[in-house]
Amino acid sequence: MTTTSRNDQLFARAQRHIPGGVNSPVRAFRSVGGAPRFFVSGSGPRVTDADGKSYLDYVCSWGPLIAGHAHPEVLAAVSETAAKGLSFGAPTEMELDMADLLCDILPMLDMVRLVSSGTEATMSAIRLARGYTGRDLLVKFEGCYHGHSDSLLVKAGSGLLTFGNPDSAGVPADLAKHTLVLPYNDAAALEAAFAEHGDKIAVVIVEAVVGNMNLIAPKPEFLKAMRELCTKNGSVLIFDEVMTGFRVGPQGAQGLFGIDADLVTLGKVIGGGLPVGAFGGKREIMEKIAPLGPVYQAGTLSGNPVAVAAGLATLKLTRAPGFYETLSARTKRLTDGLVAAAKKHGVVFSAQSVGGMFGLYFAPECPATYDAVMACDKEAFNRFFHAMLDAGHYFAPSAFEAGFVSAAHTDADIDATIAAAEAVFAAW
Structure with a gap:
């Protein structure tokens, strides 16, 4: 017997009266495939979806939640x-x-x-x-x-x-x-x-x-x-x-x-x-x-x-002393760790960060132009996105969106995400 998840049920309902089932296009998961997650709560660096699954959140409401959820x-x-x-x-x-x-x-x-x-x-x-x-x-x-x-x-x-x-x-x-x-x-x-x-x-x-x-x-x-x-x-x-x-x-x-x-x-x-x-x-x-x-x-x-x-x-x-230094260091810890994990397993991948923002690219080097971004391996990103989502790590559902780290993310959170990515790359 097949059990439909609560997320799937909500998405089916949403499409009846909301165009595409979403109120902003990138939420629809059309770029990566599958049904979007409907979130019911957030606390610190984590969000919980309608099925009760918890994720480390690297979208942070597309940037505003620099202090984390529900501070x-x-x-x-x-x-x-x-x-x-x-x-x-x-x-x-x-x-x-x-x-x-x-x-x-x-x-x-x-x-x-x-x-x-x-x-x-x-x-x-x-x-x-x-x-x-x-x-x-x-x-x-x-x-x-x-x-x-x-x-x-x-x-x-x-x-x-x-x-x-x-x-x-x-x-x-x-x-x-x-x-x-x-x-x-x-x-x-x-x-x-x-x-x-x-x-x-x-x-x-x-x-x-x-x-x-x-x-x-x-x-x-x-x-x-x-x-x-x-x-x-x-x-x-x-x-x-x-x-x-x-x-x-x-x-x-x-x-x-x-x-x-x-x-x-x-x-x-x-x-x-x-x-x-x-x-x-x-x-x-x-x-x-x-x-x-x-x-x-x-x-x-x-x-x-x-x-x-x-x-x-x-x-x-x-405005707290050291806020941005800590945030920037933690974001760089994430990108450096992901690059090292990909390199270890021979996956073509690059990443960079600026302050509390970061970019992930399935390309040999970080792009500097629109054309270079378009040349990145979109299918590889989609594969990575879903594998990380299954492992409880929520990244932007598009190869063409930046990611975000909040002050609520700890070094342990970042390391857990790197470890999950390494497991994904090892099975690549």
Whole structure:
């Protein structure tokens, strides 16, 4: 007699009234095959699914849970705030606390606006940059993801300097033509784009450390050229730090690489697991946003007190001495251990980490470009993913997503994952 798991039952039910059975596409396991796990609880570094199976979690809600699941200080802040009211649609002092803290930690932030998601933050920042410059053209990079607003769901054109084409049904071609898509980590391509279109480029937006085509680290000359070209041509540089903000270091990617953007978008960690986003930057740009200026942006739940409370409690935890040094060392322990385990058994594999983020690649070396990521062995990753899932280790269900370690993961947890991977590679 075949017994259907509770996860399978829930997924079958989900597909009746939810498109694809999920509320965000990557959750559907379509890239790796099989049915997604429905989680019912989380504590520290672990999650438990609907069948009662426990996993060491290396997704961490796609990054926000840098302190781990259900951290008692975060839960206490949420509980205390929720008891006073869930939402007011009016200012609260807690919003000021968040704005002051963000501007204190990130020196390039003069002003900041809270929103409800990373997508909303990047969409608003791009509109602001266009309004500030009076220009239309947006430059983004192949493989970088900045949310699902129309201007950003654009793929590369057929030539290096051709304009983009819609990457999703429902995105007008007339809108896509205002987006220029360039190869990531290619300073020469960026220089050529500015040489041809410099007086029309309103904004350049980039994931300084890419987390949405797996983890790709930037070449220093690439970011340096970007900053210099934007300054020279009067274009606004946006660092999308929705994923990297307070994940790769105490000042995000900007602090890590020593480059200030004109605007920065934030999310994930600043909400501690609840929906919060933010965008901010130079005062002269931010003063163009309504009600001070002509660029309109609004949101009923922006600065929601419960979400802000979770974010403030989480950020407070990250300010502890040695927090990022320990997190970075533990993440590197994971990637180094996985590489050593694969090498021991002759498996073609590489890995790298930046702060509390990591990338796994079934390739001889860590990729630096979109094309190199696409050349990785996707089927090998899928095989690894399911073997590790069966062993109780939950990685992102896609070969094209970064992974995350939390402060709740211990050395013993990391070593257990390495040991499980070695057993998988030994049977490879």
